[in-house]
Amino acid sequence: CAVLDVQAACQDATVTQELLKEGFHRDLLVRVELGAVGEHAGGCTVAARTRLPPGIYVDPYELASLQQHNLTKAVLIPDVIDVEAPEYLATNLLVLLYMEPDPGCSRCFRAALPVHGRYHRPAEESEEALVVLKSPEVLVCCCDNRLSAECWKPAEVEAPCSGKNVGPCQWYSITRKLAYEESILQVPVGLRQHSSLVCVVTLLATVLCSSLILAAVCKYGHFS
Incomplete structure (x- = not known):
């Protein structure tokens, strides 16, 4: 892995x-721009660690299919x-999303991951439930090298550096807090006052x- 000179670059x-x-x-879709440090990050792994709330999930079977075709790489915990x-x-759900270099930016990385909204309880008034997705944490993993303590600190990550069990490697997280950003998923939900109507229609x-x-069965079935 390449040595990163990250003095104040973060x-x-x-x-x-x-x-x-x-x-x-x-x-x-997650995009990361590492600034000046990104110009020397060719030998290191960049990942985004995000915690998905209960209202949203990743289908492990869909993820396995995408990884088999090298379309994305991620680790789900659990x-x-x-x-x-x-x-x-x-x-x-904790997701570690491995990122790839962005062809349009030498200092940028990006990755995409399919996510799905879960069924919510019927609401009293609004026909939408809001699922708040907090900003991910940026992680960098380099092998056999230590990054500048001014910008990076060791991080505990329950996943190998490259998605495979190779080492010795160390994950680092950025010491400076990044701009906080939330994404909101609007999930359609039913209304409580429609419960009786739904039950009657379903029964009928x-x-x-x-x-x-x-x-x-009675008309076309053959009974002996």
């Missing part, structure tokens, strides 16, 4: 995140996720479909 570091697409299924659980029964649809299936 003062220029910035991180931005954006939720693309609409509805329940979105793409989380790695076992109930994708069917509603928001009020789910827990936070179930009875109708069951009757049609039973009629078809």
Whole structure:
């Protein structure tokens, strides 16, 4: 790995995140600009560590497929996720998203990750639930080198430096607080006053479909 001369260079570091697409299924796009330190970061791994609230999750099967095709690289903690659980029964999810150099900027890195909104309880008034996604933490991992303590401090990360078990390597987090930025996911929810109507319609649809299936079985079925 390359040695990073980061004396005061981290003062220029910035991180931005954006939720693309609409509805329940979105793409989380994270961009990191390391300032002057990014010009010498070719031999180091850059990652964004973000904590997803219970209202949003990553599908581990979808992630495995994307990683198999080298479309993204991330580590989920925990790695076992109930994708069917509603928001009020789910827990936070820690994601370490490995980033790739941005071709349009020599000091920039970027990565995208598919995320999905969970089902929420019906609301009293609003037809949308707001899921707040806090700004990620920027991490840099270099092997066999120590970064300047002026800008970087060792960080405990439950993942290898390159996504594979190689070492010895050390993760570092930036000492200076970056500009705080939140993204908000708007998840459509039902209204409580519609609960009775939904139950009645669901019951009628179930009875109708069951009757049609039973009629078809009686008409076309062969009984011995």
